Structure formats: C-alpha cells, structure tokens
Amino acid sequence: MRQDIRMKAESSGSQTMEPPSPAQPPRAESIRLRGVSHAYGELQTLDEIDLEAPADGVLGLVGPSGCGKSTLLELICGLREAGAGTIGVGGGATAAERLDRCAFMPQRDLLLPWYSAIDNAALALRNQGMGRRQARAAAAGLFERFGLSGFEASSPAELSGGMRQRVAFLRTLIAGKPVLALDEPFASLDAITRAEMQEWLAAALRTDPRTVVLVTHDVEEALYLSDRVAVLSARPARVVAELAAPVPRAADRDASVTDPAFVAVREEAMHALRGSLRSP
Amino acid sequence: MSPKGTTRWRRVLLPGLLLASLIGLWQIACSTGVIADALDLESFLVPSPAEIAQSLWENRGLLAENAWVTLQEILLGILAALVVGVGFAVLMHRWQLLKDAAYPLVVASQTIPIVVIAPILLVWFGYGMTPKVLLIALFCFFPITVNTLDGLRSVDPEAVKMMRSLNASRRQRFWRVEAPAALPNLFTGVKIAVVFAPIAAVFAEWVGSSSGLGHLIQSDTAYFQVARQFATVTVLSAMALALIGLVTVAERRVVTWR
Numbered sequence: 001m002r003q004d005i006r007m008k009a010e011s012s013g014s015q016t017m018e019p020p021s022p023a024q025p026p027r028a029e030s031i032r033l034r035g036v037s038h039a040y041g042e043l044q045t046l047d048e049i050d051l052e053a054p055a056d057g058v059l060g061l062v063g064p065s066g067c068g069k070s071t072l073l074e075l076i077c078g079l080r081e082a083g084a085g086t087i088g089v090g091g092g093a094t095a096a097e098r099l100d101r102c103a104f105m106p107q108r109d110l111l112l113p114w115y116s117a118i119d120n121a122a123l124a125l126r127n128q129g130m131g132r133r134q135a136r137a138a139a140a141g142l143f144e145r146f147g148l149s150g151f152e153a154s155s156p157a158e159l160s161g162g163m164r165q166r167v168a169f170l171r172t173l174i175a176g177k178p179v180l181a182l183d184e185p186f187a188s189l190d191a192i193t194r195a196e197m198q199e200w201l202a203a204a205l206r207t208d209p210r211t212v213v214l215v216t217h218d219v220e221e222a223l224y225l226s227d228r229v230a231v232l233s234a235r236p237a238r239v240v241a242e243l244a245a246p247v248p249r250a251a252d253r254d255a256s257v258t259d260p261a262f263v264a265v266r267e268e269a270m271h272a273l274r275g276s277l278r279s280p
Numbered sequence: 281m282s283p284k285g286t287t288r289w290r291r292v293l294l295p296g297l298l299l300a301s302l303i304g305l306w307q308i309a310c311s312t313g314v315i316a317d318a319l320d321l322e323s324f325l326v327p328s329p330a331e332i333a334q335s336l337w338e339n340r341g342l343l344a345e346n347a348w349v350t351l352q353e354i355l356l357g358i359l360a361a362l363v364v365g366v367g368f369a370v371l372m373h374r375w376q377l378l379k380d381a382a383y384p385l386v387v388a389s390q391t392i393p394i395v396v397i398a399p400i401l402l403v404w405f406g407y408g409m410t411p412k413v414l415l416i417a418l419f420c421f422f423p424i425t426v427n428t429l430d431g432l433r434s435v436d437p438e439a440v441k442m443m444r445s446l447n448a449s450r451r452q453r454f455w456r457v458e459a460p461a462a463l464p465n466l467f468t469g470v471k472i473a474v475v476f477a478p479i480a481a482v483f484a485e486w487v488g489s490s491s492g493l494g495h496l497i498q499s500d501t502a503y504f505q506v507a508r509q510f511a512t513v514t515v516l517s518a519m520a521l522a523l524i525g526l527v528t529v530a531e532r533r534v535v536t537w538r
Contacts, residue, residue, distance in 0.1 A: 103446065104442060106439070112457065113537035123446055126456070157537065175445075181445075
C-alpha cells in the first residue's frame with residue numbers, strides 16, 4: 001500500500017509532490033542597469049542610471065520622495081519598459097524575462113482580504129498552478145520558520161501591521177524567484193515595529209539569501225539591510241552617491257546602527273541626499 | 281455580547297413598537313370614524329387594520345396565487361438583469377474600447393423613462409409573463425452594470441502589479457483579485473435592483489395582465505374593494521422586504537471580509 005503511494009508519487013513527477021521550496025533557493029542572479037532613462041510623457045523621471053547588484057547582494061535605493069525610486073523598481077521588475085538604456089537581470093533583458101525573474105512587493109502590504117493569511121502567502125504557488133492544499137502545505141513550513149505559526153487561518157484584518165508585512169514578504173519569497181524587489185516595505189509601520197521588522201528581514205535574508213533591490217526613504221534602514229546603497233537625486237533621478245554598508249544585516253541591529261563606522265556612512269549618505277536637493 | 285445584544289434588541293424592538301402604535305392609532309381613528317370624516321369619505325372606503333387583516337385571511341388563496349405570479353416575474357427579471365448586467369460589466373472592463381463606446385449610451389439610456397416602454401413591450405409580447413420580466417430586467421440592469429463595473433475598476437493598480445509579478449495570468453487576476461473586489465459593489469447593485477423590481481412588476485401588470493398583485497390592485501379599484509387593496513399592498517411590501525432581507529443575508533455570507 002505504502003509502496004503504491006510512493007510509486008504513484010514518483011510516476012506523477014517530483015513537481016507535484018515537492019513544491020518549489022524556498023529552502024532550495026532559485027539560481028542566484030545579478031542585476032545590471034546601463035544608462036537607464038525614463039519619462040512619463042513630458043515628465044523626465046530617470047536620467048542615465050547606472051547600477052549593479054551582484055547575485056544574492058542587497059542594493060538599497062534611497063532618494064527624496066517622488067524622485068522616481070518606485071519607477072526604477074518597476075523597470076527592474078519588468079512591470080514597465082524603460083524609455084532608454086538596458087536593464088539585465090541574470091540572463092534576461094526584456095521586460096517579460098525580467099518579470100519572470102523578479103518578485104515585486106508593493107508599498108502597502110496589499111494582502112487580499114478575501115483570503116486567509118496562508119492563502120495570501122501561497123498566492124504565487126496557486127498562480128503557478130498548484131492546488132490549494134499543496135500550496136498551503138508548502139507555505140505552512142515558512143509560517144513556522146518566520147514566527148507566524150498559529151495565524152495561518154487568520155484573515156489579514158486580524159493581523160498586526162508587522163505580521164501583515166511578514167506575510168506580504170513571505171508571499172514575495174514563496175514565488176521562488178531569484179530577485180526580490182521591495183518597495184518601501186516598512187514605511188507604514190511605527191518606529192519600534194519597523195526596527196523589529198528590519199531585524200527580522202535581515203535574519204530572513206541570512207538564511208534565504210536573494211538578490212534584493214530595496215527602495216526606501218529611510219537611510220538607516222537602507223544602510224542596515226543593504227550591501228550597497230545608491231543615493232538618488234530629486235527628479236529626474238540620477239545616482240549622486242554609492243556607498244558600501246559597513247556591516248550588512250548584522251544580527252544585533254541596535255549595536256550595528258550606533259557603531260561609529262555606520263554613523264559616519266549614514267552622515268555621508270544624508271549629506272549626499274541634502275546636496276542633491278540643493279542643486280537640482 | 282451584552283452591548284451587541286442590546287443594540288440588536290433596539291434595532292428590532294423600537295421600529296416594532298413604533299409600527300404597532302401606528303397601527304393601533306389607525307385602528308382607533310377608524311373605529312371612531314375620524315379619518316373618513318376628515319376625508320369626507322364613506323367609512324367602508326377607509327378600512328381599519330382589523331378589516332385589512334380579515335381581508336388578508338379571507339383572500340389568502342387569491343393573494344398567494346397572485347403573489348406567486350408577481351414573485352416569478354421579479355425573480356426572473358432580476359436574474360436576467362444579473363446575467364446581462366454582470367456580463368456586460370465584465371466585457372466593458374475587459375475591453376476599454378467597448379466601454380468607451382457603450383458606457384455613455386448605457387447612461388444615456390437611463391434618461392428614457394422605462395415605464396413608457398411597457399405598452400410597447402405589451403404590443404410585442406402580449407399579456408403573458410415575458411413583457412413583465414423584460415421591463416423588470418430593463419429597470420434592474422443599470423444599477424447592476426454600473427455598480428459591478430465600478431467594483432471591477434476599484435482594484436488597486438499596485439495589487440495588479442503584485443499579481444503580475446507573482447506570475448498571475450489575466451484570468452487568475454480576474455478571479456483572484458478583480459472579481460472578489462467587485463462583489464460588494466455587485467451586491468449594492470442587486471439591493472437597488474430588488475427595491476426597483478416590485479415597482480416595475482406592478483407597473484408592467486397595470487399596463488396589461490390577467491394576474492399578479494399589481495393586476496389585483498387595479499381590478500379591485502372598480503369594485504371598491506379597498507380593504508383587499510390594502511391587503512395586497514401589504515403582501516407586496518412583505519415580499520419586497522423579504523427579498524431585501526434575503527440579499528442582505530447572502531451578502532453577509534459571501535462578503536465575509538467587510
């Protein structure tokens with residue numbers, strides 16, 4: 001009897017029995033932008049952007065509000081086609097190829113209120129054609145690992161802001177794509193929860209390394225979570241500074257962000273930001 | 281439990297008490313002949329609640345028979361409006377070109393007083409059920425289409441980007457995001473339709489029919505059967521209330537996230 005089941009499982013292929021688990025990460029991909037410009041009609045938003053992120057590296061993008069950070073992120077994800085320049089994600093250069101390789105996490109958590117927490121997290125698997133039960137089973141393991149067990153059946157409205165953000169991040173991670181594009185993931189949280197979530201994300205990326213593009217307006221957040229941080233100017237955005245983070249994703253966040261080396265880089269970044277605002 | 285229980289009691293009890301006292305006042309006014317005198321009418325033209333209740337009971341067979349006819353017209357009319365209305369909203373949502381072309385016409389069509397079409401429908405389809413169902417469907421189509429389309433368009437563009445990035449096909453985007461998002465609006469449209477439908481049904485029956493509650497009210501006019509007319513109105517109103525209640529319960533069952 002047992003043999004039968006196993007035989008059946010093998011004959012139906014490993015894909016159906018073993019869902020793509022983030023425990024076996026996808027192939028790491030690097031990102032490369034060359035001379036990327038973009039405009040909405042007459043409004044020039046991006047001006048000759050050159051950026052690079054190595055495979056499994058975290059690239060932070062900071063800049064003043066409305067400078068085009070989110071547009072840049074959407075271009076990288078393949079949600080838009082750039083006006084000029086080239087964007088490569090791994091071996092993919094067209095928007096469709098980039099869309100295949102990037103998972104986008106929007107600014108607000110945007111959990112779907114008609115699905116439970118676990119069904120929201122498993123959305124990508126369902127979209128890839130997996131049955132509901134299998135998708136839930138695949139997501140359940142991650143719920144446990146990321147401190148969400150017990151909340152699988154909760155509706156999004158029953159979760160706290162930090163938990164909603166965690167579910168939204170899991171939803172992005174479970175898609176099993178090499179690149180995660182996070183658009184101000186913690187902007188809606190209070191200061192304490194935000195610090196907790198940064199620590200949580202740092203831990204998540206230590207265990208599940210991915211290539212990440214992190215858009216934020218919080219310089220400290222960018223420098224704590226990223227390997228490199230690009231400072232963008234006001235619209236049309238140009239890269240005005242690129243800084244290496246002293247200790248990316250340190251286990252002890254509070255100690256890390258008060259370290260003199262960190263403070264010095266943060267001041268440098270702030271200086272670059274202010275400078276970019278003064279001379280448009 | 282206790283505050284919620286209290287509000288529920290207030291919601292049921294207070295309107296109930298008010299209704300009961302109004303009926304009581306009406307009964308007293310009738311038995312003393314105050315209303316008939318004030319309106320300068322014969323007292324048999326102003327039935328008391330007791331007389332209406334008596335008529336309700338005595339004519340229960342007749343009323344049920346005609347209520348069934350009207351109820352069928354209403355349900356079929358709303359069903360037709362639902363199928364066409366939701367279908368049209370989805371098509372307009374899917375093809376912007378169709379929406380740009382058709383939406384202004386749909387709105388403009390509402391300036392036609394639909395009741396004037398009733399005699400035309402009568403000429404075309406006769407005295408049977410078809411012209412009634414069509415008139416009700418024409419009444420109910422608009423609120424359902426417009427509300428459903430609004431709901432489909434209310435989806436956050438960021439949610440669409442998120443779904444695209446998570447490998448969702450257009451079909452998956454529709455069933456997993458747009459359709460659920462439009463459900464509350466769809467129910468709003470159906471609630472409006474349910475309120476309109478009995479009015480449309482009665483009007484369609486007035487224009488030409490041989491049965492139904494509207495027909496009964498009209499034919500009773502000739503015989504001064506005022507008590508039965510009131511009884512018929514009571515049945516019609518109870519039917520409309522039951523339909524609204526049904527839709528509200530269905531909405532609570534389906535739209536659990538609001």
